[in-house]
Amino acid sequence: MKFIIKHLPFAGIIAINSLAIAGRYRLESLKSYVFIISAIILLNLIIAILIKVKSYFNYGISGIMILGAFSVFLAPSLGQIYLKNVITALYVGLFSVALFPPLFKLDPFTYEFSKKNYPEAITKTDQFRKINIIINYIWAALFGICIILSKITYSDDGGIQVILSSIIPIVLLLAVGIPINRKLPAILMQTTQGEQMHFESIKDLFEAMPFGLNKGLAEGLDTIIQFHLTGEEPTDGYLTIKNLECTYTGGTHPEPKTTIRADSKLWLAISNNEVSGDQAYINKEYTVDGDMTILLKLGDLFAPSSEAEEDVKQKPKEIDFEYKTFEPGRIKNIVVFDGGPRNTKFSKTTFMVNHFCRGAKSAGAEIEYIKLKDMKINPCTGCYTCWTKTPGECIFKDDMSDLRLKFRKADLIIFSSPLYIFSVTGIMKNFLDRNLPNMKPYMLIENGETKHPHRYPEDRQQGFVVFSAAGFPEVDHNFDGLKGMFRCLHSHSEKSFLMGEFYMPGAELISQPVYGERRKKIELACSNAGEQVVKEGEINMEFMEAVSDVEITQKKFQEQADYFWESLDGKASYLKRSPKLEYTGDI
Ligand SMILES: Cc1cc2nc3c(=O)[nH]c(=O)nc-3n(C[C@H](O)[C@H](O)[C@H](O)COP(=O)(O)O)c2cc1C
Secondary structure (H helix, E strand, C coil): CHHHHHHHHHHHHHHHHHHHHHCCCCHHHHHHHHHHHHHHHHHHHHHHHHCCCCCHHHHHHHHHHHHHHHHHHHCHHHHHHHHHCHHHHHHHHHHHHHHHHHHCCCCCHHHHHHHHHCCHHHHCCHHHHHHHHHHHHHHHHHHHHHHHHCCCCCCCCHHHHHHHHHHHHHHHHHHHHHHHHHHHHHHHHHHCCCCCCCCCCHHHHHHHHHHCCCCCCCCCCCEEEEEEEECCCCEEEEEEEECCEEEEEECCCCCCCEEEEEEHHHHHHHHCCCCCHHHHHHCCCCEEEECCHHHHHHHHHCCCHHHHHHCCECCCCCCCCCCCCCCCCCCCEEEEEECCCCCCCCCHHHHHHHHHHHHHHHCCCEEEEEEHHHCCCCCCCCCCHHHCCCCCCCCCCCCHHHHHHHHHHCCEEEEECCCECCECCHHHHHHHHCCHHHECCCCEEECCEEECCECCCCCCCEEEEEEEECCCCCCCCCCHHHHHHHHHHHHCCCCEEEEEEEEECCHHHHHCHHHHHHHHHHHHHHHHHHHHHHHHCCCCHHHHHHHHCCCCEHHHHHHHHHHHHHHHCCCCCHHHHCCCCCCCCCC
């Protein structure tokens, strides 16, 4: 019934057009047909309004036909124009239907059709409305072009002209309008400013998720996320994300990559951004098995595009330094000076160094690891006795006498220090100061830099590599002080040269299980660098860059860090609550 009511005006206008052509546009003989058909269309319109069948097409075309009928009876000269241009009048009706409703803040006509293809959680958003208005005006433009096309003279033959002027606009509508209607909504969904959707139920949520995938972030993603939700709305189902598409399937997948078990009410609240997913996870309110790293991406993957773009990832600047290289196989013995106060289970700096050493060892290097905090190292007094009364010898007879020798004899030195107040730790700085005896006091000018000569001409050139982990998620500025100091050491030394720098920002996160992927990337980059420096005498930039990539947005970092610190406030020590670093393989 509704179908007939909606489409009757189309049949009516085609009938009038056919009768007008058959009756050679003779007004008098056509009057009775126009009257009967228009009366039926008027009646149909009244019924549509009474039984609330909302169809802009019905309203628009019926309106044009009723106006046409009036002109036939009350203004014959206008009526004559109407009968000769029924198809054009049809497009005028369609053009009006597309143009006017949005101007009066009414729903665009496309809404009626597109609503059927999307779940309610999407159709009720402003973004969906905006997209429909855009498509609506594209249709208005197409109908406008059809008005012109229906008026062009294609042939002198009356019959052919009637056929062409009717068919050509339809071809345009089918060839351009239909594909636009199909493809454009999905494209616009990705590019127009989105908003947080609100889901009334889990069913609502899973129906909407496939449409909300942020394709920019889903590049290369191939995963299956299984949900087992209990409570008010028990649901078993899984999302498959592959080839930039997302689908939802009810039931249990035999081999999901990630399995999330949660209370349905909690998951709905997380999805509606009413509860922080990160906090709920840390509080163990839901569990995740398998690949946890997807948890980090899940929020952004289905976030409105505006939000995801706004919160930019911190990408470090490209490394701009010419690192020292040696001939392959030259580096045989490596001495690590670890200036951090933490042990292997908790120090993120040591984590990098351990993996670097693993790689170096596998390539045949000998490694001596010195934990400076366990050494007896007095702070330098600035007496310069090592430069005057007892050249090369310090007033203190502590562990530094031995360490200075080890420093001199190593092919490669590793400086390992967490970032403390934008520099090295006090332990490391204390150690570095106490190496002054290895230099002579005199001044040497080289490449525009004034430096002190190395005391022992028999010592060979050596390389050094710096490792440092920091709390903040930025490399730029944060590491400037530490980096500057080591680069000065390089430019002011006759003997020790920088071969590589590994700066890990946002380092405290890497022990969390959800950051397993980043941890593995760091592990691999460091051990590859260790192996390469021994085998090839150099270190690829890409290894250093891999460590510096924090892979998290500033906002997300802030959210997680703040929540973590809040949860500890006055309750427990950091290390007690912080997961231990997992090492795969021997170190
Ligand atoms: C005294 C102190 C000062 C710190 N200063 C900074 C800093 O300037 N910038 C930063 O990003 N993190 C800073 N942090 C955070 C540490 O760099 C971070 O916790 C890092 O992971 C420690 O490395 P580790 O795990 O190897 O000990 C500081 C931490 C402490 C205890």
